[in-house]
Amino acid sequence: MFSTLLAAVLAATAMPAQAFGQTATVAQMQAEPNQVQDVTVVQGDGYATLAWTHVDGATDYQIERTPIAEDGTATGAAVIVGVWRPNRQINNDKPTFADAGFAPGNRFQWRVRARLGTTAQPYSAPVSGATKAHWGDLNTPGQNLRTQWEDTLGAQYTSDVNEYAYTAAIDQLSERVRVVEIGRTINNRPINMFVIGYPTPPATPEAVAATNPLLVNCNVHGNEPGDREACFIMARQLAFTDDAATLDRLSKTTMLIVPTINGDGRAANSRGNSTGQDLNRDYSLIRQPETQAFVEMVRDYRPIASYDGHEYGNTNTGDLPMLSPRHQNVAQGIFDESQNMIEGHMYTQGAKDGWWACPYGCTGASVGLGEETILRNTLGLKNTVNSLLELRSSGGPTRPDEGNTANNRRRKTYSALWTFTQFFAYHSANASNITTARAEAIKFQSANTGRIVFRGSRPIPAHPAPHPGDTPPPLDAPGQDQILNQPPCAYKLTEAQYNGARTDGPAGRQTTVAQRLAAHGWKVIKVADGYLVPLSQPERGLVPLLLDGQAAEGLVDGERIAPTLTGTHNGPLTVSGVACLAGATVRGPIRVKPGATLIVNGSSINGPVDASGAAGFVLTDSTVHGPVNATGVRGPVVLVGNKTNGPVNVVNNTGDAPLVAGNTVNGPLSCTGNTNAPVNIEVANTVSGPKSSQCARL
Amino acid sequence: MTDPLTRAATSAPRRARRRATPVAGAALALLIAVAGCTGADGTGSAATDTATPVAVTVTGPLCDVLPAGDEPGNPTSLAGQPADQALQWIPVLTTFEAAVRATGLATELNGTEGVTILAPTDDAFAAKFSRTNLDELLLHDTDELRGLLRDHVVTGSLPVAELAAAGTVTTLAGTSLTVTGGDGGARVADRADTVCADYRTANARIHVINQVLGSLPTTAGDEGDDHHS
Incomplete structure (x- = not known):
């Protein structure tokens, strides 16, 4: 009697959703062999996470979705929407799968079945639920905004006109948001940035930088718009959410979102900008106004972590290919923390929520190499923990191949939204690790130690299969001709090189080397016969990639200036012209004559250092027993990562803001009368004596 | 400074x-957002305003994953629109649609005579052209691109059945296309199949096809890494 009833009930479950609530209970009590058990569904924004109990010996699992009405009856065909495979996640004993692609708000029933080899086993009992509607209460101002993409259910991407209206509406309705125009495209489209903080964002770029901000660059390739749509939704969420945890995060940092750096390419549906330049091959060279605006923004807002959004055309890959800054000139700590962001945070959270993050390529494709022109690497060389993000391909091993349809667009955009939301969570949970890595990187780079690699990547180690990281991108080690073992002290540029007109860049919009180095924020010392760019500064790893004749994609062939003193000097040292001390020992005072330049890396000086009236004064990674005077210097003053026994005076300097960062000063630090107040770019100094006036907060 | x-x-x-x-x-x-959410169109275009009461039925294997029922961009909602506007609602045609804008072809498409548009999918364009080639066409070589598009437009608004019955049709570019029928669709130039046919617009039929026509050389795969972002 009972078995007859059970058979009838199980037959019913094979058809979609007939009184499934009751049948689920019965089916769970009387499992068939290898039938998936304990299926649960949790709704996220634009996706639904299915989880179930692992079946011993399962090769993979198929996930089936059926649209249903309120009463549970099927309103459409059951479709296999996913295949779970062991390399999708790090912990195979707790399989999860993020189903996505559906229109938000619709109601579905899901079932899961294991396969042994290719033999399908019985389906699980069904679970059902209503998916989340588009984020935001329709009766709450601000929350009820929607983008064109949302309103059309993904049939259309958000146009430039709709973007500006949506952006202006958020700006107007939320005190948490300030929209800043960071530049214009060649065709004069605004490049906007959401600056988001709680209760209000800090007022100036310098004040934002002090909050250790995080950045999402949403859409550099105009024909890869999926991340951009996620950014619009995230901006609305951050602007109008009541979620206490999010508001707490926003009270401690600032979120920067650049939705559309390439508005001209987006409008034309082209990869490049209006000239056809691939902007993601231009972040170091900054020939284009779009990339120049972005790099200037990075200089001024100083994000400590970043994501760069793309879409991937490869059909044989995971949901979310990611990659850290691999260029070998990127400081080890920045690479390591970027890897931790991906492998530590994203792989772990992906396993919980059912998204498959993996190294870019995921299949060993020859992608994700060491070009410093790519934002991923450029930002790494600027000491920003960051990753590339690719949105899943049209087809793939675990998702249906639905081309550029609304289903697939929604999968891409909501997986990007998940990633950026997780990125924010990662940043909040790891801010001290990130800032520590950044401070160490700035000190390391400023020390100008170690070889220079013109092109070449750090290896991404493979995890034993099955694992999301079992197939990393190629090794991409530098060849011998791409390595310079003895770094120069500086590069010297002629007047023509520095200020001369250039032919690269769009017609009528070409910029000089001087303008580009200023956009990067680099220190340049005017000397009698040209311009010196010292390597001992925070973006040291990028300097030779633009200024050395051996560079793969250089800007100009600067003259390598070798150190002038690397050994021991006994007695007083008087500097005229340009002196560069690298790994030197000076037993005696150093006096820089007015108009002369002194650059010191990794040296030990037993005596006072007086750079009064110098053209430029750079002191990094050194020990000074005696007072240090940077007074009346006309050009750059850079004091990074030093140990000094004695007072440090930064007084009456007339150049750009003196950089005083990461020093240990056994004595007072006095700063007065500088035209631009000294900065530490969030790398604190340890000062035993008083910190006065302009240096009070350094 | x-x-x-x-x-x-x-x-x-x-x-x-x-x-x-x-x-x-x-x-x-x-x-x-409008409660209920259909047809709340950010551009304020005519998708819902001018929807004709006559239901439009499209045919082909790809139709299942394109807007349907009362979703924004459903075939019936496009029936009263100019062809270039209707193209903006068919998600798999973003490349073709961008190419129409880049070349200013809308005037020819919207002419009073009526036309048949054989519109290749984004996947078809990706299989035909390298990304560099496609950018060159969209941004610089628009005359060449216009020629390519005109290879995909036939004078007269022909339902797919009539297109297949015609056997041979002439494009705006003056080229002849052989057409054969089958499975409720059509095969064009012995290489492209309709995958969702019989979209109706104010004065055109749009048939979505799965290959790029014309005589431009195939460049997809020329670059070492054609999918690199």
């Missing part, structure tokens, strides 16, 4: 708000 970013950072918010002020009301009206 001027610092454009600092200037922008301090003045832009006010500028942004100024920009917002005159449009705020309209912007909000357009942006606020």
